[in-house]
Amino acid sequence: MATYLIIILGIAGLIGGLALTGVGVAALMHHRRRREAAPTPAVPKITLEGKGEFAVEPGVLLNTLWEHLPDAACQAGECGGCKLRLLSGEVAWIRDPVTEVDRSTHILACSCEARGSLRCAPV
8 A cells, every 4th residue: 555645735735634534544744834923013102200101102202292281382393392301211303493402301292203112201
């Protein structure tokens, strides 16, 4: 009696394997490749002291903090109403502000994007 190796893939393999088993062909090996779900990227958070913690929305930080910064009027880096003290984390400046800002310690929510989670304090 001859021995044959039969490989059937996919859903057809499942159905074909059942059919072959039904006519007396022994199932020698069953291999299932697992498809891992792609990891969900962590959503950066911004903690604003005295106000709470918020998931960072895409774009400038003012999109996330609009209701917590009532003095933010210009949305263009001119008035300084959205100035925050940066306690931890990293930002990217996407617009050069007109108002004076010490970029080593402060940010403008209308001019910066988060590069991860942040901790800030109102000025």
